[in-house]
Amino acid sequence: MQLHFLGTGAGMPSKERNTSALMVKLLDEIGEMWLFDCGEATQHQILHSSLKPRKVTKIFITHLHGDHIFGLPGFLSSRSFQGGDEPLTIFGPAGLQQWVEQTFTLSKTHLTYPLQFVEVQEGVIYEDAHFTVRAGELRHVVPCFGYRIEQKDLPGELLMEKVQALGVPKGPLLGQFKKGNDVELENGTIIKATDVVASPKKGFTLTILGDTKYCEEAVLLAEHADIVIHEATFDGDTVGLAANYGHSTNVEAAMVASRANVKFLLLNHLSARFLPHDLPIFLAQAQEIFPQTVLTSDQMVFTWSNDELL
Ligand SMILES: [Zn+2]
Numbered sequence: 001m002q003l004h005f006l007g008t009g010a011g012m013p014s015k016e017r018n019t020s021a022l023m024v025k026l027l028d029e030i031g032e033m034w035l036f037d038c039g040e041a042t043q044h045q046i047l048h049s050s051l052k053p054r055k056v057t058k059i060f061i062t063h064l065h066g067d068h069i070f071g072l073p074g075f076l077s078s079r080s081f082q083g084g085d086e087p088l089t090i091f092g093p094a095g096l097q098q099w100v101e102q103t104f105t106l107s108k109t110h111l112t113y114p115l116q117f118v119e120v121q122e123g124v125i126y127e128d129a130h131f132t133v134r135a136g137e138l139r140h141v142v143p144c145f146g147y148r149i150e151q152k153d154l155p156g157e158l159l160m161e162k163v164q165a166l167g168v169p170k171g172p173l174l175g176q177f178k179k180g181n182d183v184e185l186e187n188g189t190i191i192k193a194t195d196v197v198a199s200p201k202k203g204f205t206l207t208i209l210g211d212t213k214y215c216e217e218a219v220l221l222a223e224h225a226d227i228v229i230h231e232a233t234f235d236g237d238t239v240g241l242a243a244n245y246g247h248s249t250n251v252e253a254a255m256v257a258s259r260a261n262v263k264f265l266l267l268n269h270l271s272a273r274f275l276p277h278d279l280p281i282f283l284a285q286a287q288e289i290f291p292q293t294v295l296t297s298d299q300m301v302f303t304w305s306n307d308e309l310l
């Protein structure tokens with residue numbers, strides 16, 4: 001799994017940071033990419049990367065503020081031009097479907113692929129053989145959701161040395177072990193699947209929060225996650241503003257990560273008020289509360305591999 005940050009700014013684009021968008025690359029897992037929020041010019045950010053819009057099968061929108069959705073009609077439309085014919089599903093709050101469809105009707109935009117909308121409510125909003133996605137409502141000035149993506153446990157590997165040592169012939173019997181079935185050899189020996197298959201590998205949990213002030217709901221969504229992505233629009237000097245505008249500070253985000261016992265905290269949605277030379281202090285303030293904090297910037301890519309964030 002890879003995280004490609006396309007926009008890490010707050011409110012409006014700046015020269016340093018575009019508005020919100022994050023690509024979650026699940027190419028090794030399921031051959032798909034999922035996009036979280038789609039601020040204005042997200043497709044321009046994609047042009048500066050190797051990401052392929054036709055690989056995006058799902059878009060999750062946290063809330064209807066412009067800095068999270070104004071890039072959506074353009075992205076959807078260009079996906080048609082780029083030969084996208086795979087269906088696409090958009091998950092988001094009530095009103096999103098109406099906004100997109102109205103925009104397409106008035107601009108006479110026609111897509112070459114089926115587009116489906118799912119109106120998000122709290123609880124499980126998507127599940128397949130590999131992933132469960134849960135939504136929880138946060139505390140912002142408009143309805144806003146956070147998403148918790150849980151990868152299901154991966155089947156354990158077949159331990160070939162053990163299989164060979166026990167004299168199991170190559171062929172269909174090996175497939176039986178992978179299904180969890182015990183196998184009887186021609187000489188009558190019974191070999192248990194549990195003896196030749198490693199224990200299942202735990203899947204990852206990734207929590208992506210939308211705009212929010214400090215709240216219990218964020219802690220719940222992030223509980224024991226491997227990675228939580230939390231907004232940090234303000235800092236300790238502007239804590240009053242944060243609460244008034246439904247946002248969090250760097251320190252509040254770190255408190256959520258610490259209380260939820262997550263492994264890594266990635267901060268995004270930074271206000272343009274913070275200039276590059278402010279960022280080391282901004283980061284240090286969060287790390288005082290939660291040491292495994294990382295500041296994101298546009299076009300930053302992280303790889304999750306063997307329980308490590310690279
Ligand atoms: Zn925002």
Ligand SMILES: [Zn+2]
Pocket residue numbers: 063065140211
């Ligand atoms: Zn917002």
